[in-house]
Each structure stands twice: as structure tokens, then as C-alpha cells.
Amino acid sequence: MHFVLVSGLLGVGKTTVILNMMDTLYENKGHRIMVIENDFGNKGIDGEVMRKYGMDVQELKGGCICCTLKTGLIDTVRVIQANMDPDLIIVEPTGIADPEIIINSVQDCSGIEIDRLSTIIVVDAERFAKTWKMFERPLRNQLKVADLVLINKMDTVSESELKDIEERIISIGYEGPVKAVQADKGINMEHIMELFE
Numbered sequence: 776m777h778f779v780l781v782s783g784l785l786g787v788g789k790t791t792v793i794l795n796m797m798d799t800l801y802e803n804k805g806h807r808i809m810v811i812e813n814d815f816g817n818k819g820i821d822g823e824v825m826r827k828y829g830m831d832v833q834e835l836k837g838g839c840i841c842c843t844l845k846t847g848l849i850d851t852v853r854v855i856q857a858n859m860d861p862d863l864i865i866v867e868p869t870g871i872a873d874p875e876i877i878i879n880s881v882q883d884c885s886g887i888e889i890d891r892l893s894t895i896i897v898v899d900a901e902r903f904a905k906t907w908k909m910f911e912r913p914l915r916n917q918l919k920v921a922d923l924v925l926i927n928k929m930d931t932v933s934e935s936e937l938k939d940i941e942e943r944i945i946s947i948g949y950e951g952p953v954k955a956v957q958a959d960k961g962i963n964m965e966h967i968m969e970l971f972e
Contacts, residue, residue: 776856777863777971778889780877782917783897784910785870788927791958792897793865796967804971806862809855811848813868848877849884856887871913875920893970896921900955901931903940918949923970929955929962 781789781796793810800806848866855864868877874894881887896917899906903926907914918924926940941953954966 776861776889777891777893778852778881779863779865779970780874780892780894781865781867781897782872782874782894783870784899784906784914784917786902787870787897787899788958789867789870789897792895792925792927792956792964792967793867795958795961795964796865799965799968800863800971806971807859808863808865809859809861811851811855811864811866813848813866813872849880849887852881852884853886873913873916875916878920893922894920895923895925895967895970897925897927897958898940898944900926900928900937900940903943907943915947918944918947921949922951923967924949924951924953925958925967926953926955927958930957930960 781793783789790812797808797810801808852864855861866877868874874896878892878894881889882892898914924944926937926944929937932940937955941955944953952966952969954963956963956966958964
């Protein structure tokens with residue numbers, strides 16, 4: 776099973792990225808996919824949206840996966856693997872989650888068989904400078920475990936601003952691919968498929 780974590784701070788477009796991925800992975804590759812969405816509030820709007828597209832969604836409510844619901848996530852993954860045997864589990868944690876804690880929890884857990892683990896970190900091009908000032912530490916924590924960084928909402932900034940964002944991401948020691956995308960229009964989203972080759 777391929778475990779894919781799609782992480783990023785609040786409002787960066789994680790759900791849109793996942794919805795865009797689903798079309799290619801399900802329609803073109805025939806993967807059996809399960810989405811686990813961690814909604815911080817009482818109502819999982821994103822889950823309702825995903826169900827409209829015929830996706831299976833398991834929502835974990837009431838807190839962050841990496842803290843109060845760490846056990847809940849592990850139990851959910853075990854049940855999904857035992858009962859549904861998907862090719863792919865996509866986890867969308869809350870924006871405040873530390874992806875490294877999630878990754879370590881899943882990797883170190885008995886009863887879960889993961890053949891491959893990938894982490895996609897999504898950042899918001901339009902709000903990147905402000906986000907960096909306010910949330911530098913959680914953003915660094917997310918970027919240090921990324922296999923792929925997507926700079927979403929590329930249409931909201933200039934080419935030079937995109938270059939500045941990429942340089943800032945690389946300056947903290949990230950050495951993987953950085954791709955500018957517009958997830959809501961599917962622009963440049965084909966780069967994600969490199970993780971599934």
C-alpha cells in the first residue's frame with residue numbers, strides 16, 4: 776500500500792490538490808483509493824465535497840491527527856487496510872499537524888503494511904511571505920519531510936515572486952522538487968504523478 780500525506784497550513788488548497796489527484800489515479804490508473812481527512816471543526820465540509828466525486832472519506836474530528844487523534848489515525852488505517860485493502864491511502868491532516876509525527880507513527884506501528892510513503896507539502900503562493908513570518912517553525916517542520924512541494928495558486932503572484940518563494944524553500948535545506956501549480960484549474964498538476972511511477 777502507498778501511504779500519501781498531503782499536508783500544508785490552513786487554506787493552502789490541500790483538498791483541491793487531492794481532488795485533482797483522484798481523477799488521474801482512479802480514472803487513468805485504476806487505483807483503489809481511500810482518503811482520510813482530519814477536520815478540526817465539527818463538520819467535515821471537505822468530506823462532503825469529496826463524496827460528491829464518489830470518493831471514500833474517513834473523517835477524524837475533534838483535534839489534530841498528530842496529537843489527540845494519533846491512535847485514532849492508526850486504528851483507522853488498520854481497519855481500512857484490513858477491510859478494503861486499498862492501493863493508496865491519502866491522508867489530509869489539519870494545517871497545524873506536524874507531518875513528521877504522523878509519518879513516524881505510521882511507520883513504527885505494527886499491523887500496518889506500507890510499501891511506499893510519500894509526503895506532498897502544499898504552500899500558498901499569495902500568502903507565503905505572511906505565512907513564513909507568522910508560522911515559520913511549523914512550515915519548516917512540514918518542508919523538511921517533503922518529497923514534493925507544490926506552490927499552489929501560482930496565478931496570484933508574478934514569476935519573480937514564484938522564484939523568490941522557491942528560493943526561500945530551498946534555502947532551508949530542502950533538496951526535492953518544487954512545482955508551481957494552480958490546483959483548481961489542474962495547471963502543472965501532472966508533476967504529482969511522478970510520485971506514483
